[in-house]
Amino acid sequence: MAVPDNFPSESALDDWLTRPCARLIEFIRTLSSPLVILGAGGKMGPTLAVLARRAAEAAQHPLEVIAASRFGDPRIRVWLEERGVRTCSVDLLEADGVRRLPDAQNVVYMVGLKFGTSKAPAMTWAVNTLVPERVAARYPQARIAAISTGNVYPLAEVRRGGSVETDSLHPLGEYANAAVARERLFEYVSRRQHTPVVLLRLFYAVELRYGVIADLARQIQAGTPIPLANGWFNCIWQGDANAMIIRGLDLAASPPAVWNLCRPELFSVREVANKLGTFLDRAPEFTGAESQTALLGNAAGLCRILGEPPTPMDTIIRWVADWVRSGGRTLERPTHFEVRDGQY
């Protein structure tokens, strides 16, 4: 299938985001049914669940995919059910929440709370620490692929090429520290009951409706100056991230395996904005200047094991520019990639 030049509609975009690659189709055959995805109602979960479902269909493998979340937006539940994914509406902070989850040998964990931390830090800590402990204890025998975040690292020297998995974790801000606690609780339970876990420290996932590239494009289009202090970033096309997360189940171990997840390159905010500006026929405005540090990760290790994410940055830039120029929908959930003090 040829890579599209652009996406005329959200359904075309969703179709592309949920199209399984050969490696995923091959891997999905190895999973016993069901595959449970927790926190599936957010920005990534719906397309991850349908990607898994379509991979199983392509492999002619009878894998039930069960998406569990609170589903505050009931349309997401309907969207998933229409595409053959079973849904389970559950608040995992409630006392009986994890007991209502189906048994499974493979679990993808996507539950998280980031934005609004400054206003409601207690909720951030509860979601990012109580829920992981309960889920890991609920699935002592299962392999768990738990999505963590690059925010667990402090800002890194740009010239070093990004934090590596063995670096110490002493980030700024309550969200980032709660994310460190999330990892430590998975590790604690994994060591205690020998549960195989892989912690995937995701840097920015991007697609057309949200993400760093969409944020930059919208700032350029609105003539809003782009802050340069956090002048470098990592990211990965969401479809590639989702496929790597599912395949990452194979890397689960006790004590947990830990990998950075993003494209292998570092990207300059200034360069990416200038490329977007060319497509948008508008020169970006900037404020400030690049610092020597940024929130950056080195994903060479995971790319060596699972292969480099197939979607190149220039393609993503072209897609996003076209989407924004033609008035495509935004989720209105800015990434705040410019934040350097950990206050979300």
Ligand SMILES: NC(=O)c1ccc[n+]([C@@H]2O[C@H](COP(=O)([O-])OP(=O)(O)OC[C@H]3O[C@@H](n4cnc5c(N)ncnc54)[C@H](OP(=O)(O)O)[C@@H]3O)[C@@H](O)[C@H]2O)c1
């Ligand atoms: N997207 C990125 O670029 C990125 C980057 C780094 C790390 N991550 C992490 O990767 C994970 C998935 O990303 P995402 O962008 O899809 O996150 P997201 O949009 O914040 O989705 C997380 C989902 O977790 C569910 N959740 C929260 N509290 C819950 C509870 N008590 N019980 C059940 N479900 C609950 C929510 O589902 P409902 O809406 O159904 O309640 C929410 O939509 C998150 O942990 C995120 O922090 C994402």
